[in-house]
Amino acid sequence: MDRVRVSILGATGLVGQWMVKLLANHPFIEVVGLSASPGKVGRKYGEVVHWFIPGDVPEYARDITLVSTDPPDHKSADVVLSALPNDVAWPIESRLLSAGLNVISNASPERMNPRIPLINPEVNWEHLNILREVKGNWVVKNPNCTAAIISMPIKPIQDLIDSLHIVTLQSVSGAGYLGLSYLAIDGNVIPFIKGEEEKIEAELNKMLGKQFPEKFEPWGKPVYVTTTRVPVKYGHMAVIHAVLTKDVDTEYIINRLSRFRSLPQERELPTAPREPIKVINRVDAPQPARDLDPMAVSVGRVSVRDRVLRLVALGDNLVRGAAGITILTVETMKALGIL
Template structure:
């Protein structure tokens, strides 16, 4: 017997991440896109007229004729995926949640709120329990706000989780090399980034340092006890289209050999894999042994963009171990992460 699909609305539908949501949801077994919302200049137009499609391949035919609506309730859908800019996301997302819509947000606005789950399903799916606290505190009925982390945080926290679970982590130093698509479209001016590296991305370092501690923290009754890890992040924009990279150095609580570190990463599986969720990669972390991997062009699309690739696992002369991690920033780092969260919520009964 075929189950009825959940009807999906996308906020910020004409932007880079909004388009990625549409692309990933085409032919999804659990979701169908029925509503699209965007800024004033797009409203009232058919999506095909309002949106300049920037992704590889054609705009899915199923959305071409959908009229773009204002980002406010009501929308003809059962749940919301939000890719709104942070400066407007809070009010809009809270408005939808109060109106009874579950909101799966890629925005930074509510991530660090005490009662908002900030979730990578392979790492901290138990944090979804905050939903009940949130509903009581905010007088939501069936509405909710669930967030996925910053694109670089997802890559880092997913790589750190098995190591923290196995050996304990005292300190992390991370240097990111982040792709241009992370800045949206049109993004970084070409004369700034050609023949250049930009050593500053506004608020990115703070997001990595705080979000990682919440994700790796423990649920204590109605709040998250942040992980007791010293974090230091430096972020750079580089001339790569897609694929964020991070050079990571870690100090452990207890000794670990390189073989143990490699095995902990390569063998990591969690509830999304056990449940065989549609977007869950069979291997959340792929370990490469070649001396020159991972590379964005070669590895960003691993497992349809949903795996983090780790390589160059080496002893570190200052801390304990160092490695390089890479993930697709608009798939695993954005739209794909929110879709996997929604699949997990269905599997756990939160969207019944």
Template sequence: MVDKIRVSLLGSTGMVGQKMVRMLANHPYIELVKVSASPSKIGKKYREAVKWIEPDEIPEKVADLPMVSTDIEDHKDVDVVLSALPNELAEDVELKLVKEGKIVVSNASPFRMDPDVPLINPEINWDHLELLKRQKLNKNWKGLLIKNPNCTAAILSMPLKPLERLVKAKGIYVTTLQAVSGAGYSGLPFMAIEGNVIPWIKGEEDKIPREINKMLGKLINNSISQAGLQIYATTTRVPVKIGHMGVINIVTEGKVNEEEIKKSLREFRSLPQEKNLPTAPKVPIMVLDEEDRPQPMRDLQYYNGMSVAVGRVRAEEGLLRLIVLGDNLVRGAAGITILTLEVMKELGYV
């Protein structure tokens, strides 16, 4: 019998929290035993506290769990705390838990760029978990803090990783088309986005290059040497429920081989695939040859939303073009959190 990792979930009633609740329902060795949300919900059963928007019913194992606070006393008997807290609440709450000895795997932005905190997209940089050794030495924390990237950076970094060895990039220009769910369930008024495109998303154009360069950086002597890619991002919000798309133009030194690029993307595998981890997609990057793909209505379902879809791969003299699409709530948030914990177990960090 497999020893289960007992986890609690902060921010369990939000969109990302609900995804995690559903994805953990039948997990072979991670057991969700505690759920937490805002103070007004403490003491209620999960089914009473949540406005459930997932397509399936609330998992029976979770439906009657009582809502707990974010205080350390309510999380002492779990192995790991997973966090889907809003950014404005996460820093104080997570830091208190880490200082008191908890392992926290978080989807929120505070501490992502801290040199002692690994920023993990499991297929891309699982080896950066080595930073936890440095974190133990440098921080006065009894526990550990691990961060997931911004949802858009998580999706965009997937095809950039296998292209490292094939493409000498002089500059990377990205225009994103990001779903309204990225702003949260109540984050964007219907009247603001219906039939509209908003060509600015607060903070995103700074986060994307910073986080991608950290994730694609090399681990040298227990620290990250940044990748140094020149990434220029224009972020837009579009009237789509789920799915973040990136139109990527890479300025290259000379022409690259289009078929070699596609082959590299299709064949990309990493430790999560090698170890056959439960949440890992068998094929992390689905390369589509149709001229009009990928599309959010058709191409978010691969491996339960954990794969990204890449299409429109075109190589010209000095330029490589491609479009990437991913599920911002799964690959960009809930699923990446769970997969990170699976990698940590595999490598002995939990």
């Protein structure tokens, strides 16, 4: 199989580090460039990175010399993966686009642009098909980390849902390594995350809707979301109450969830989880400390009463919610022949 050459923007941040880690020993994706902020350009990745995540800096990445975010520094990449912070991402990404490069990005700006596909591979890989009609280069966005996790268990039961009430309990790593001080969040809950509820509502509706070349048609169901930050390091949880359109029982829902498979599973893509939704029987699952899977969404407490379905979903905000979803998008696009 042909290799795909990628470069990574924001390679020293929390999401960038996960991309570097997940691409060690990848069967067909090759890292040809790592870029970081101007002060670090020209130095070696292994010397500069403040490695926060488990394990060591992968061997292959240590001696890579950091480059800038300027287009000429990325011209050997088939696609540029962006793990840039939301507030600086778009000017850099659009400069790369103008220079003829392809971009897959985790950053929030332009996610709701009607011509840009917003992709969680298992949920809406079909939306990538519009790129077949695009001449030249393209940009693909990955969703907000929480929208990535929630969209997974909603997808297989989408047709049964009339409205959604969602309360999230999100981990501190979602705010970045320095995002929340110990004094602010330890032993505390902060029931507000700026901009998060709007993103989840809009992005769920886009991913579960239809994508056309020039526009998208949203799913159209009301989604009410309250987001909270809890003193947990890794893993976002969502408690979902879904008002259903017809009578079904708990067993029926569990079957649909646990049997769900999509293109990444059918093609056995390297980063795809074998079961995208892991329904756990234990009465007190899922828990971040016990049940967190890098790419699958863990689901527990499934029950239906009077046409209201309740379930609790848990996913890895840095892997399924960010670095892993980007890589799975590369793999999916390769499998579809778009990349």
